[in-house]
Amino acid sequence: MPETQPSSTPVAAAAAGGGLLGSTDGAAAAEGLYEHGLEVKARSQWAYARKRFLRHRLAVASLIVVTAIFLTGALAGVIAPHSYSQIDLNYFFHAPTVKNAHYFGTDQLGRDYFSRVIYGIRTSEKVGLVVALLSSVIGLLVGGIAGYFGGWIDNILMRITDLVLTLPALPVLLTAAALLGQGNEWRVTLILAFFFWTPLARIIRGSFLSLREKEYVEAAKAVGAGDFRIMFRHMLPNSLGPIVVNGTLTVGTAILVEAALSFLGFGIQPPTPALGALVNEGQDNPQAWWLTVFPGLTVVLIVLCVNFVGDGLRDALDPTQRRVRA
Amino acid sequence: MITYIIRRILYSIPVLLAASFLIFSLISLSSDPLAQLRANPKFSPDTLAHLRVHFQLNRPIPVRYVYWLKNFVLHKGGDSLLTNHAIWPDIQRVMGHTAQLVLISELLAILLGVAIGVYSAVRQYSFFDYTFTTLSFLGFAMPVFLLALLLQIAFTDVYLHWHVRIFYTSGLNNPGQGTWSLDRLQHLALPIVTLCVISFALYSRFMRASMLDVINSDYARTARAKGVPEWKVIMRHVFRNALIPLVTVIALNVGAVLGGAIITETVFSLDGMGFYFVDRLSHDDLYAVMGWLMITSVFVIAFNLIADVLYGFLDPRIRYA
Numbered sequence: 001m002p003e004t005q006p007s008s009t010p011v012a013a014a015a016a017g018g019g020l021l022g023s024t025d026g027a028a029a030a031e032g033l034y035e036h037g038l039e040v041k042a043r044s045q046w047a048y049a050r051k052r053f054l055r056h057r058l059a060v061a062s063l064i065v066v067t068a069i070f071l072t073g074a075l076a077g078v079i080a081p082h083s084y085s086q087i088d089l090n091y092f093f094h095a096p097t098v099k100n101a102h103y104f105g106t107d108q109l110g111r112d113y114f115s116r117v118i119y120g121i122r123t124s125e126k127v128g129l130v131v132a133l134l135s136s137v138i139g140l141l142v143g144g145i146a147g148y149f150g151g152w153i154d155n156i157l158m159r160i161t162d163l164v165l166t167l168p169a170l171p172v173l174l175t176a177a178a179l180l181g182q183g184n185e186w187r188v189t190l191i192l193a194f195f196f197w198t199p200l201a202r203i204i205r206g207s208f209l210s211l212r213e214k215e216y217v218e219a220a221k222a223v224g225a226g227d228f229r230i231m232f233r234h235m236l237p238n239s240l241g242p243i244v245v246n247g248t249l250t251v252g253t254a255i256l257v258e259a260a261l262s263f264l265g266f267g268i269q270p271p272t273p274a275l276g277a278l279v280n281e282g283q284d285n286p287q288a289w290w291l292t293v294f295p296g297l298t299v300v301l302i303v304l305c306v307n308f309v310g311d312g313l314r315d316a317l318d319p320t321q322r323r324v325r326a
Numbered sequence: 327m328i329t330y331i332i333r334r335i336l337y338s339i340p341v342l343l344a345a346s347f348l349i350f351s352l353i354s355l356s357s358d359p360l361a362q363l364r365a366n367p368k369f370s371p372d373t374l375a376h377l378r379v380h381f382q383l384n385r386p387i388p389v390r391y392v393y394w395l396k397n398f399v400l401h402k403g404g405d406s407l408l409t410n411h412a413i414w415p416d417i418q419r420v421m422g423h424t425a426q427l428v429l430i431s432e433l434l435a436i437l438l439g440v441a442i443g444v445y446s447a448v449r450q451y452s453f454f455d456y457t458f459t460t461l462s463f464l465g466f467a468m469p470v471f472l473l474a475l476l477l478q479i480a481f482t483d484v485y486l487h488w489h490v491r492i493f494y495t496s497g498l499n500n501p502g503q504g505t506w507s508l509d510r511l512q513h514l515a516l517p518i519v520t521l522c523v524i525s526f527a528l529y530s531r532f533m534r535a536s537m538l539d540v541i542n543s544d545y546a547r548t549a550r551a552k553g554v555p556e557w558k559v560i561m562r563h564v565f566r567n568a569l570i571p572l573v574t575v576i577a578l579n580v581g582a583v584l585g586g587a588i589i590t591e592t593v594f595s596l597d598g599m600g601f602y603f604v605d606r607l608s609h610d611d612l613y614a615v616m617g618w619l620m621i622t623s624v625f626v627i628a629f630n631l632i633a634d635v636l637y638g639f640l641d642p643r644i645r646y647a
Binding site: 162163167169172179259264266283293 | 348349352353464467476486585588589592603608619626627
């Protein structure tokens with residue numbers, strides 16, 4: 001709990017209940033409390049969400065771990081002991097050792113695997129975060145327009161969404177990456193983003209369909225607000241929870257799929273180090289287990305933590321929508 | 327019900343056509359079927375221009391799509407650019423191998439997933455439950471290729487160190503061995519385990535959640551109040567109802583299993599659908615890739631259909647207008 005509480009627990013609970021129940025009850029409760037000489041602290045919905053998230057210990061721990069990993073990746077140039085392409089002829093195809101900082105060993109060219117994994121994290125996090133952001137924007141626009149306007153626009157947009165959902169994902173992404181990707185990380189990112197917007201589009205459509213019947217939307221219309229102002233100023237903040245949760249989980253999925261594409265040789269190509277491609281180097285050298293284990297476990301750790309954070313966020317922001325969880 | 331099924335089947339046809347058109351446009355707009363000839367100095371620009379007209383490559387995409395579809399239907403999936411033969415005989419061969427792999431691993435995953443899901447729900451928050459919860463979260467985060475590769479490396483190293491062959495780590499058969507032999511099982515064991523783990527994580531988690539939804543429902547309480555023994559309540563009242571949503575999940579999971587098969591078969595060099603696809607894609611054999619995608623789309627859409635129909639069939643609470 002971040003703030004100190006001046007009041008005793010039952011009173012705080014009453015204030016909290018008042019805050020949740022709506023303005024009149026809240027105001028009445030607040031007045032009652034003032035008479036007793038107690039202070040009422042206003043808490044926003046975000047404060048409640050933060051409190052709920054911080055109670056989820058596994059999610060908080062995962063957030064710390066994943067932040068640390070992503071910071072390591074972002075500061076790869078500072079943290080990595082070697083460059084990702086630098087060749088160390090004294091340690092050629094060497095098992096993990098503390099000597100010369102080859103903590104994860106070296107590959108058959110004598111390149112330091114610890115540094116390559118750190119640069120690989122940088123690539124993965126870029127792909128994951130940008131895909132999550134871009135696909136959220138696309139999903140938001142498609143779902144928002146479909147849900148807000150309804151009618152034939154909704155029909156067309158949702159049929160397209162269903163169509164993209166029925167395509168066999170990995171083979172289509174492999175084909176697109178092979179023909180359009182050119183091994184470039186930004187192209188691969190764009191391809192993934194254009195595939196991952198469907199779940200959010202469905203969620204937002206559902207949420208906008210119900211929100212557009214609300215009184216405050218009617219009020220905004222009555223004072224002459226435009227369609228897009230209503231959509232983005234009034235309705236969007238009310239569906240921010242599912243957007244954040246879905247975006248977080250997309251980071252994990254995108255990192256996994258990008259790793260699979262790069263592993264099969266159709267994703268990001270050398271010299272850019274990608275975790276999937278690093279794992280692949282282990283396939284030709286079964287004796288050199290470190291080539292597979294370290295980049296592979298890094299992917300597992302990132303995705304595991306991102307999933308836990310997403311779960312915690314879901315509990316905090318979106319209590320109505322529960323996924324299969326612990 | 328019958329009218330619903332018929333309507334649902336009829337609806338699948340335009341979906342399939344739209345999906346195949348999307349795939350065709352994606353591939354046609356981003357590639358050149360004559361690329362390999364263009365790189366060959368023996369072909370003059372005149373010849374190439376002639377071939378372009380001859381193969382209708384100068385026509386607009388929708389027209390080319392109709393030609394391709396006609397060819398796909400009438401000529402056994404259309405010709406491959408690589409071999410110049412129809413792709414269907416090849417697909418038929420590899421499909422059998424993939425079916426063997428996928429069916430065995432899915433069967434295992436369903437049996438294990440249901441058993442462990444039910445037990446985790448009945449003993450919620452027990453040590454057993456926590457263990458498998460942790461394992462399934464690991465399963466969700468584990469890339470298929472990593473699991474496949476770790477198993478492969480482990481068993482290769484076992485062989486290299488102690489010269490014992492427990493499981494083979496690549497290929498489908500030793501020479502002279504058949505489809506249902508111990509040798510095939512030794513080859514398929516590791517791919518089966520890989521695919522099984524990925525599906526199992528999903529099924530056990532889903533089964534557990536689905537059981538917990540029903541375990542405290544009114545009719546389960548009624549059954550308990552009547553004096554029905556607890557195991558009977560679980561097996562007859564809870565379990566059967568909890569199974570219904572799982573059927574849908576299994577049917578909709580076919581796309582993910584296909585993706586898993588692509589990766590697993592590539593790692594273990596199994597001559598299956600996925601291996602074929604990756605092989606043809608890396609050789610720029612565009613028409614084989616298109617035909618392959620078309621055939622797998624048929625499967626995925628068919629399983630979507632089965633999921634919808636089965637759901638209504640198993641759950642009498644759902645009525646279709």
